[in-house]
Amino acid sequence: MGESLRHTPLTAWHADHGARMVPFAGFSMPVQYEAGIQAEVKIVREEAALFDLCHMGRLVLRGPDRVRAADHVLSQNVEEKVPLGAIRYALICAPDGGVIDDVLVYKEADAIHVVINASGRITDPAHFREHIGAFDVELEDVSDEQTMIAIQGPKAKDVLPAVCDVDLSTLKYYRFARAHLHNGVEVMVSRTGYTGEDGFELFFDVDHAVTIWNALVEAGAKPCGLGARDVCRTEAGMPLYGHEMNREISPLEAGLEFGMDLKKDFIGADALRNQREEGVARSLVGLSVEGRRVPREGCTVMNQGETVGIVTSGTFSPTLNRPIAMALVRSDLAREGVSLDVELRAGKTIPATTEGMPFYSRKRKKKAPGA
Amino acid sequence: MSRPDTARYTESHEWAQLDGDIVTLGITDFAVEHLGDIVFVDLPEAGTELDVGETACEIESVKAVGEVYAPVAGTIEAVNEGLADDPSTLASEPFGGGWLIKIRVSDASALESLMDLAAYEKHLESADPG
Incomplete structure (x- = not known):
């Protein structure tokens, strides 16, 4: 207070x-x-x-270079992959590939709209302004x-x-x-x-x-x-900024390739291309558990007594009537059906199994972890 | 919801009712409200020894987990098994059918350092309702 x-x-x-x-x-x-x-x-x-x-937050880019400016800052290919009137998921990355925010980009005939997280309302416009100076574009924060x-x-x-x-x-x-x-x-x-x-x-x-x-x-x-x-x-297996991805968790670790076009150049693209080449050490998976204890954010994930990851989000799912969680784990364990343990607190561990996401879909089929 | 004036209360919103050398432990209506939708009560096993301040049981709600601490040392005499299958009694009757465990104590004097009802209700006034 x-x-x-x-x-x-x-x-x-x-x-x-x-x-x-x-x-x-x-x-x-x-x-x-x-x-x-x-x-x-x-x-x-x-x-x-x-x-x-x-x-x-809502940011608007206007001016002749609006698409080029968006493509410089955002991971999605706004020029070629986003039709007019369409919306795509995209990331704002730091040069090292870490995530500054995840956003939705809206392409309109005379404007690019970017919907950002509340946590990015200061950092995102500042980041745009820092990097779009060379373009003939205006950034307006209409939040x-x-x-x-x-x-x-x-x-x-x-x-x-x-x-x-x-x-x-x-x-x-x-x-x-x-x-x-x-x-x-x-x-x-x-x-x-x-x-x-x-x-x-x-x-x-x-x-x-x-x-x-x-x-x-x-x-x-x-x-x-x-x-x-x-x-x-x-x-629905959707990542949340600050949990499944952040400055220290790359979009490749979080399984967000669908929001990136690594064939184009944008801030962070080089680092991410290198990461993809070398392979990432950690990957995001879904976790299911027996019983009704819930793996919560921050809980350690173990494999045969060894720490192999951390829970990034966890909740009881009223729709599925069981606990669900997402975790970043060592990439070699990011397959479906791997037996792991989650430490709820010191001295209290429960068995968990990796599971594809989304946990719930109104129509789509599940995707296996790592797929 | 009437809070019993014979019970003692903790700052972390447990209530403890002494009867002979048995202390019945539960959580208050405030704790229930704060946790939100309770989906599971993870009860300990009868016979477990508890120290003061040790986690006696854990309560899962949709968005959070609440730990219940033992305000006195002793041996768990009984647990409210019904809550494991249906935790709703905890929300509807936190001071009655929603009790959690019964602890056999050798020294009940630790209860005297806890709050009485008047002090607890004063504590609630200063507590964050969020």
Whole structure:
């Protein structure tokens, strides 16, 4: 207590509606509402959940060199691999290949939008500015001017038309479009999310945050907190910055090749090409355990008495009704079905088995670890 | 939720009720609320010796694990087996059916250093509700 936490335009709404507020990346955010995390995860999986994501950052690149500037800083090939109106996962890497942040990049006719983590709101724009000086481009940080909210779940598509005129028949997964809110305000809508369900993220003027949030609640969307969002992303096998990757954990270790084009040049590409050539010492795997004890972040992973890794995220999965965890382990053990041990605390160890991810998918098949 | 005024309380939100030379140990409604959705109670085995401050059992919620510390030394006389299959009683009746373990103590005087109900409720006022 005592530190000054930033508020989103919806912080007061959350507190007034029974949310348990916690500090998160310098913001006061709802970790859960009265129903609790299990009930909120069920809302995501079966209904339409509403998340306040105003704490996340939004950067916009404009100008003739916007694509070249994005391609210099981001791991994804924005020029060649991202069609107009499409969104791709990308990384911002340091020259040594360590991850500064993971982002979504949106390619529009006259702008490149980059959605960044709350933890990157200071570091990411500074990193861009440091490295795009040679380009004819302008970087604008619109984080404080925009509302960002997500509607996630199988019923998200039924709720969205209540507030927004976007044409859902043409808005495919990882695409975005401009539309209008029911009060005439312009909105950017993307078919994205961080839960493993169908859903949307909305970006619009900050002054309309509470009005639109209330309209979505009226239409049947149910507010959920960051606790449920974190459980859902873990179930879906999605990495979280600061956990599965960071300055010390490379994207190759975290299995994020899909977010990189190592054939092009970007900051960190040389180091990452070398790493790929030499092979990485650690790789991310899923873990399953017998029983209901949960491997938590930071727990040591052992193999025949030897330390071979560390748990990066762990939770009880309400959807699967069992514990799930992700761990960085010695690469030779990153295969499916390897028997390991997790040290819950000094003197208390439980057996675990490597498992492919995602743990939960609404449609996709699992990928084996290391594949 | 009425907190028994015959029990003693710890700063880490355990309650301990002395009856003869048996101490019944549980966690308070505040601890239950703080943990959130409880999904598993990992109970020790009867017969286990406990020192003061030792982890007596662990409670898993969706997002966290809570350790329950023994406020007194002794031997575990009984554990609430029902919680292993259905932890919901812990949330609904933390001071009753949700008790965790019973400890046979040789010296119950350690309980006297714990808080009484009035002191515990004062402690709660200063506790972080997050």
